[in-house]
Amino acid sequence: MHPIRFDYTNVMSPAVGVHGLGEKELLSLAEPSARALAAVLARRTKDLRWLDLPYQDALRREILDYAASVRGRFENVCVLGIGGSALGNTALHSALDDPYHDLAPKAGRPRLFVLDNIDPEWMASFLANVDPAKTVFNVVSKSGTTAETMSQFLILRAELVRRLGEKGHRENLVITTDESKGVLREIVRRDGYRSFCVPDGVGGRFSVLSEVGLVSAALVGIDIEALHAGAAAMDQRCRTSKLLENPALLHAALQYGLHTWRGLSMSVTFAYSHRLRNVADWYAQLLAESLGKKLSRAGQTVHRGPTPIRAVGVTDQHSQVQLYAEGPFDKWFTLLAVEEPTAEVTIPRAYPDLEAVAYLGGRTLGQLFHAEREGTRIALTEAGRPNAQFVLQRIDAHAVGQLIYLLELSVAVMGEHYDVDAFDQPGVEAGKIAAYALMGRAGYEQRRAEIEARTRGPKRIL
Amino acid sequence: MHPIRFDYTNVMSPAVGVHGLGEKELLSLAEPSARALAAVLARRTKDLRWLDLPYQDALRREILDYAASVRGRFENVCVLGIGGSALGNTALHSALDDPYHDLAPKAGRPRLFVLDNIDPEWMASFLANVDPAKTVFNVVSKSGTTAETMSQFLILRAELVRRLGEKGHRENLVITTDESKGVLREIVRRDGYRSFCVPDGVGGRFSVLSEVGLVSAALVGIDIEALHAGAAAMDQRCRTSKLLENPALLHAALQYGLHTWRGLSMSVTFAYSHRLRNVADWYAQLLAESLGKKLSRAGQTVHRGPTPIRAVGVTDQHSQVQLYAEGPFDKWFTLLAVEEPTAEVTIPRAYPDLEAVAYLGGRTLGQLFHAEREGTRIALTEAGRPNAQFVLQRIDAHAVGQLIYLLELSVAVMGEHYDVDAFDQPGVEAGKIAAYALMGRAGYEQRRAEIEARTRGPKRIL
Numbered sequence: 001m002h003p004i005r006f007d008y009t010n011v012m013s014p015a016v017g018v019h020g021l022g023e024k025e026l027l028s029l030a031e032p033s034a035r036a037l038a039a040v041l042a043r044r045t046k047d048l049r050w051l052d053l054p055y056q057d058a059l060r061r062e063i064l065d066y067a068a069s070v071r072g073r074f075e076n077v078c079v080l081g082i083g084g085s086a087l088g089n090t091a092l093h094s095a096l097d098d099p100y101h102d103l104a105p106k107a108g109r110p111r112l113f114v115l116d117n118i119d120p121e122w123m124a125s126f127l128a129n130v131d132p133a134k135t136v137f138n139v140v141s142k143s144g145t146t147a148e149t150m151s152q153f154l155i156l157r158a159e160l161v162r163r164l165g166e167k168g169h170r171e172n173l174v175i176t177t178d179e180s181k182g183v184l185r186e187i188v189r190r191d192g193y194r195s196f197c198v199p200d201g202v203g204g205r206f207s208v209l210s211e212v213g214l215v216s217a218a219l220v221g222i223d224i225e226a227l228h229a230g231a232a233a234m235d236q237r238c239r240t241s242k243l244l245e246n247p248a249l250l251h252a253a254l255q256y257g258l259h260t261w262r263g264l265s266m267s268v269t270f271a272y273s274h275r276l277r278n279v280a281d282w283y284a285q286l287l288a289e290s291l292g293k294k295l296s297r298a299g300q301t302v303h304r305g306p307t308p309i310r311a312v313g314v315t316d317q318h319s320q321v322q323l324y325a326e327g328p329f330d331k332w333f334t335l336l337a338v339e340e341p342t343a344e345v346t347i348p349r350a351y352p353d354l355e356a357v358a359y360l361g362g363r364t365l366g367q368l369f370h371a372e373r374e375g376t377r378i379a380l381t382e383a384g385r386p387n388a389q390f391v392l393q394r395i396d397a398h399a400v401g402q403l404i405y406l407l408e409l410s411v412a413v414m415g416e417h418y419d420v421d422a423f424d425q426p427g428v429e430a431g432k433i434a435a436y437a438l439m440g441r442a443g444y445e446q447r448r449a450e451i452e453a454r455t456r457g458p459k460r461i462l
Numbered sequence: 463m464h465p466i467r468f469d470y471t472n473v474m475s476p477a478v479g480v481h482g483l484g485e486k487e488l489l490s491l492a493e494p495s496a497r498a499l500a501a502v503l504a505r506r507t508k509d510l511r512w513l514d515l516p517y518q519d520a521l522r523r524e525i526l527d528y529a530a531s532v533r534g535r536f537e538n539v540c541v542l543g544i545g546g547s548a549l550g551n552t553a554l555h556s557a558l559d560d561p562y563h564d565l566a567p568k569a570g571r572p573r574l575f576v577l578d579n580i581d582p583e584w585m586a587s588f589l590a591n592v593d594p595a596k597t598v599f600n601v602v603s604k605s606g607t608t609a610e611t612m613s614q615f616l617i618l619r620a621e622l623v624r625r626l627g628e629k630g631h632r633e634n635l636v637i638t639t640d641e642s643k644g645v646l647r648e649i650v651r652r653d654g655y656r657s658f659c660v661p662d663g664v665g666g667r668f669s670v671l672s673e674v675g676l677v678s679a680a681l682v683g684i685d686i687e688a689l690h691a692g693a694a695a696m697d698q699r700c701r702t703s704k705l706l707e708n709p710a711l712l713h714a715a716l717q718y719g720l721h722t723w724r725g726l727s728m729s730v731t732f733a734y735s736h737r738l739r740n741v742a743d744w745y746a747q748l749l750a751e752s753l754g755k756k757l758s759r760a761g762q763t764v765h766r767g768p769t770p771i772r773a774v775g776v777t778d779q780h781s782q783v784q785l786y787a788e789g790p791f792d793k794w795f796t797l798l799a800v801e802e803p804t805a806e807v808t809i810p811r812a813y814p815d816l817e818a819v820a821y822l823g824g825r826t827l828g829q830l831f832h833a834e835r836e837g838t839r840i841a842l843t844e845a846g847r848p849n850a851q852f853v854l855q856r857i858d859a860h861a862v863g864q865l866i867y868l869l870e871l872s873v874a875v876m877g878e879h880y881d882v883d884a885f886d887q888p889g890v891e892a893g894k895i896a897a898y899a900l901m902g903r904a905g906y907e908q909r910r911a912e913i914e915a916r917t918r919g920p921k922r923i924l
Contacts, residue, residue, distance in 0.1 A: 006924040014920075083780025099584050100591035103564070117777045118834070119736040120827040121857075122561050124805030129562035145818045148776060151809045151830055154822060158810040183818040204780075247924050265792060266728070266769060274581040285781035292785025305789035307728060309771060314610060315579045317893060318545025318666075319747035323754025326889035327767035330727060343586030347613045348620040356607045356645040359903040360616060365582040368613055368901060372580070375897030378913060382892065395583075427788035430844065431779060435837030439830060441821040451840060458476075462468040462709050 002393035003237065004402045006247045010377060011254050011332070011386040019264070019329050019384045021257050027243070029253040029417075034241035036416030037249055040409070041239075047423070049201030050408065053209040054232035054401070060224055063211065066194065067218035070171070071108055074136045077219045078113040078126075080152040081140035081212075083285065084204025085176075086116035088213040088404075091282040095275050095400050096222045109221040110136075118148045123155065132156060132172070133163045138216050140176040142198040144184025147435065153184075170194075176211050203423050205286050206408055209401070223397040230401025238409055248409040251334075251388075255410070256417040258332045258386055259306050266331040267306045268324070270387075272313035272373045275395055276336045283407055284308035290411045293420040294427065304418050314372045321376065325383045333380060333387035336403075337373060340394045341366045464855035465699065466864045468709045472839060473716050473794070473848040481726070481791050481846045483719050489705070491715040491879075496703035498878030499711055502871070503701075509885070511663030512870065515671040516694035516863070522686055525673065528656065529680035532633070533570055536598045539681040540575040540588075542614040543602035543674075545747065546666025547638075548578035550675040550866075553744040557737050557862050558684045571683040572598075580610045585617065594618060594634070595625045600678050602638040604660040606646025609897065615646075632656075638673050665885050667748050668870055671863070685859040692863025700871055710871040713796075713850075717872070718879040720794045720848055721768050728793040729768045730786070732849075734775035734835045737857055738798045745869055746770035752873045755882040756889065766880050776834045783838060787845045795842060795849035798865075799835060802856045803828050 013020035044051040079089050093112045102111040113135075115126060137156050141149045160169035170193055177184035179197040188195045196211040207213065209231055214224050238248045258264040267287060269280040292305030311320055313335070324331060347368070349361030360368070380387045390406075392399040415422025437447035475482035506513040541551050555574045564573040575597075577588060599618050603611045622631035632655055639646035641659040650657045658673040669675060671693055676686050700710045720726040729749060731742040754767030773782055775797070786793060809830070811823030822830070842849045852868075854861040877884025899909035 007921065008924070009920075009922045012922060082777060086777075087781065098591075099587040104591050116780075117736050117774065118827050118831050119734075120803045120807045120831060121805050122736040123807045123827055125561040127807070129560075129566050147822065147830060147834075150819045151822050151827060154809050154812055154819065155807055155827070157812070183813075183816050186816065187813065187819075245924070250924060265790065272581075274579050274584040288782050288785035288789075292789035294788035303788065303790050305785050307771070307785065307789070307792070309769070312579065315544060315548075317890060318578075319549065320750050321893060322887045322889040323750035323767050323769065324889075325892065326756035326765065327750075327754035327769070328727065328765050330769070341582045343583050345582045345585045345589070345617055347616050350616055350619070351645075351649065354645050354648065355904060357612045357616065357649075359901060360609065360613050363901065365580050365585055365613060365617070368609060368897075369580050369582060371897045371900035372609075372893070374900055374913075375893045375895070378896045378916070379893035383889075425784045427784040427786075427845075428779065430787065431783060431834070431837040431841035433837070434840045435830075435833045438833035438836055439821060439825065442817060451836075454840070458471075459469065460471045460474060462470070462707070462712060 001398060003233070004247070004399060004406065005391040006250065006388065007391060008250065008254060008388040010381045011258070011388050015381050016386050017384050019262055020386050021254065021261070025257060025261060026253065029257060030243040032417065033243045033249045033253050033413065036252070036413045037241050037246070039416055040412045047201050048412065049199055050203070050206040050210065051235070053202070054228040054235060054405065056228070059211065060214070060228060063196070063214050063218045063224065066174070066215070070136060070219070074110050074134055075105065076111045076113060076130055076135040077216050078115060078130070078135050078137045079140060079216050080115055080137055080149050080156065082116045082146060082148045084207050085140035085149070085212055086114050087278070087282040087285050088208025089216045090114045090116070091278040092208065092213060092217045092222055092227070092400065093220060094278045095395055096397055097220060099274060110219065112216060112220045115152060118151060123152070127159065132159050136172055136174060136219065138174050138176060138219070139184070140212055141184055142178050142182070142204065144177055144182040144187070147439070174215060176215055205289055208282065208404060226397035227401040230398035231405035233398070234402040234405040238406065248406050249413060251406065251410040252413040252417060254388060255306065255414055262329070264330055264332045264386065265306055266309050268309045268311055268331050268333045269336065270311045270313055270316070270333050271336040272369070273336055273338045273395065274312070276338070277310070277312045279336065279400070279403065280310040280312075284310050286407060286411050289425050290422040291414055291418050291420055292427070296419045297421055302420070304420055313376060314369065317372065317376055321379070324385060325379055329384065331385065333385065335373065335377065335387060335389040337389050337391045338395055339391055342394060463860060465695070466709070466861060466868065467853040468712065468850065469853060470712065470716060470850040472843045473720070473850050477843050478848050479846050481724055482848050483716065483723070487719060487723060488715065491719060492705040494879065495705045495711045495715050495875065498714070498875045499703050499708070501878055502874045509663050510874070511661055512665070512668040512672065513697070515664070516690040516697055516867065518690075521673065522676070522690060525658070525676050525680045525686065528636070528677070532598060532681070536572050536596055537567065538573045538575060538592055538597035539678050540577060540592070540597050540599045541602060541678050542577055542599055542611050542618065544578045544608060544610045546669050547602035547611070547674055548576050549740070549744040549747050550670025551678045552576045552578070553740040554670065554675060554679045554684055554689070554862065555682060556740045557857055558859055559682060561736060572681065574678060574682045577614060580613060585614070589621065594621050598634050598636060598681065600636050600638060600681070601646065602674055603646055604640050604644070604666065606639055606644040606649070609901070636677060638677055667751055670744065670866060688859035689863040692860035693867035695860070696864040696867040700868065710868050711875060713868065713872040714875040714879060716850060717768065717876055724791070724848075726792055726794045726848065727768055728771050730771045730773055730793050730795045731798065732773045732775055732778070732795050733798040734831070735798055735800045735857065736774070738800070739772070739774045741798065741862070741865065742772040742774070746772050748869060748873050751887050752884040753876055753880050753882055754889070758881045759883055764882070766882055775838060776831065779834065779838055783841070786847060787841055791846065793847065795847065797835065797839065797849060797851040799851055799853045800857055801853055804856060
């Protein structure tokens with residue numbers, strides 16, 4: 001039940017010089033931050049229902065009852081979803097299950113697969129290596145028109161029918177979709193699948209604490225009550241409109257200030273934790289899709305948005321830190337740190353006369369991991385690169401719930417600062433429509449003709 | 463044996479307008495490109511020995527003999543290495559083995575683990591789930607002073623000795639290190655481990671086609687002869703100094719031109735292939751660590767370097783493409799495409815009256831994957847975002863060898879354009895030294911005192 005700490009010492013100019021923020025600059029965002037928070041929270045009972053997810057006790061019970069009803073029946077859980085219907089599930093699983101869980105699943109804790117791509121090589125390998133009959137598939141799509149997810153559904157459904165029959169295959173499918181609208185809800189009605197709802201007011205990238213993330217989490221045995229309790233605790237902590245006391249407001253203000261006033265257009269989430277690496281991936285969608293917008297809220301063309309970058313410590317010290325420390329001043333860093341690892345390994349003493357290895361003996365991997373993280377923070381700071389740090393006392397569902405809620409609220413507040421609609425995604429339509437046209441979907445014939453005319457033009461290919 | 467195609471139609475201004483390159487601009491790099499190539503190739507027999515790796519027939523035979531000698535003896539291969547001693551190994555394994563290979567290893571093809579982090583939670587899980595006695599560990603470090611790798615070596619060595627005895631444990635270790643210098647070579651001498659050399663003139667990030675990448679590849683059954691043959695074919699193809707005929711020169715010129723003249727500081731590698739996703743990760747190190755430099759070659763402070771970003775299609779269409787299509791004009795894109803998937807899956811026909819899914823029936827996942835990739839290319843192009851594409855006919859060792867060599871040569875040439883030393887990494891030292899100091903290594907006492915004084919200063923923690 002430890003609250004997450006947010007250390008922003010090294011974002012301020014006393015630590016990093018001209019590329020950091022000054023006290024007065026930061027405080028100039030106090031009033032806008034308070035207004036932004038009020039604007040966001042006022043929508044809690046309207047179109048931003050995701051703010052209230054941690055308090056959905058009845059929903060949690062329904063999901064836990066379902067999970068209990070199928071416990072022990074399946075070796076595997078497989079999510080068929082993409083984007084916001086996949087990234088949160090993956091993040092929860094890697095954060096809260098044993099890293100090699102899927103090699104040797106424990107009793108009552110099935111393996112989790114999240115098939116968030118349609119590469120036929122991947123799907124063919126899945127079909128060859130994982131027994132669908134021993135797998136419960138959670139199909140997740142609000143509209144039921146997501147081509148990727150629906151294709152996977154058709155493939156796996158046919159495979160299950162072939163193996164288990166029209167009647168028998170049903171319990172291997174659980175559908176999470178709109179409560180009443182859409183083609184997937186219609187399929188649920190016809191075929192009688194067990195289903196959950198994607199509630200209104202919960203956009204894909206803000207949905208991990210809803211049915212979208214919780215069904216698969218409960219199926220693999222993650223403590224979704226603690227997850228919600230952590231999120232609720234963060235919600236309470238972030239009710240204050242005082243900038244310097246509210247971690248979500250502060251995180252949003254630093255992102256906006258460093259980008260706008262210092263030109264740091266890239267936001268690196270540097271996870272010093274193997275298990276938190278996919279939280280960085282989940283956040284990359286949240287940040288990019290919420291703020292990367294052509295239009296301001298008033299409809300002016302602005303082409304705004306920071307670029308999220310995912311890094312893993314210490315691994316990327318040996319890959320990206322050369323650029324981070326010496327390259328252009330265009331990034332800031334948010335480290336994810338864990339104070340107490342849930343497991344520790346001691347480095348044995350050996351080769352006492354070989355100093356280059358002897359000094360390691362008797363220490364723990366955790367101590368080395370900590371020293372490298374601190375070493376990187378110091379090096380980035382001395383190189384004038386603003387860096388903050390979220391510190392989790394330990395990785396558990398409560399802490400992960402806190403972190404998720406903090407980042408969701410922070411990005412919603414950023415939407416106010418950047419003056420863009422943080423909850424739409426108009427820029428993904430063009431690609432979808434072109435793909436529909438190329439797939440020969442009815443109604444897209446004209447677009448197809450346009451594309452074909454275009455691709456007859458001169459090409460430059462080597 | 464298909465040559466990789468490079469389609470750069472959509473990088474040029476006729477396709478993407480003002481953010482693309484004009485014909486004359488591109489051709490203005492013809493002379494500098496020819497000079498850059500000559501400068502790089504002149505070092506082939508001197509300090510850039512990695513250029514000659516594809517022709518090391520004796521080395522390949524030695525590695526294949528070793529792999530044959532232990533075939534069938536181990537269930538697992540585990541690489542203990544980090545950065546350039548890990549990223550290439552991971553890239554080869556995911557590109558050239560079945561995606562779920564490690565769930566159900568085939569006869570004679572052990573599983574591959576690459577432990578490129580020191581998070582104690584990860585190592586503890588590895589020890590609990592993978593039997594070291596059935597694993598051959600390939601320890602990879604040129605100097606033997608890499609703290610991460612040496613710590614892992616000490617832990618696994620002790621575990622093997624405990625299980626197999628001082629004598630018996632030796633065949634579970636194979637060391638890849640400097641030919642004569644360094645503490646790991648000294649350990650090989652004392653303990654009698656089987657070893658390979660990291661040759662001089664082959665820096666970590668340019669080492670995947672050397673012993674560093676090939677030993678683990680051969681152990682898991684990857685065709686390293688085809689890999690080298692592909693690289694050699696690309697070497698031959700890239701001997702020409704004609705910009706428009708040399709894919710490495712062209713790729714380097716586009717990167718430099720779009721960055722320098724259009725301000726596109728981010729280079730997105732967008733892998734439309736589940737299996738090639740880690741090639742993008744390997745390239746991220748190659749680009750970042752080679753070009754991210756504080757100093758020009760003449761010693762002036764320049765803080766140069768593009769930022770690599772890794773994306774996966776179609777997955778990131780639902781995560782990053784909103785930003786890519788609508789956000790600031792600060793990125794260009796290189797897609798990795800595969801023409802003929804090695805496996806295909808047909809989408810069954812179903813629900814004929816539900817148009818939103820019915821149109822998918824009878825098509826293949828490969829067709830949908832292709833349509834989505836083309837749809838994204840069209841959408842990026844129409845949004846004025848320069849994008850190029852490498853097309854592999856199919857993913858095999860020959861094609862992957864071509865791609866690796868092309869990108870290595872391209873980055874070496876970029877070093878000439880950007881006027882930085884593409885082969886050093888001075889910016890990673892500061893963090894290492896701070897970590898040594900924090901670990902209490904002899905000789906770093908003064909640095910430790912400085913750090914402790916600093917961290918006693920005021921902190922801002924919430």
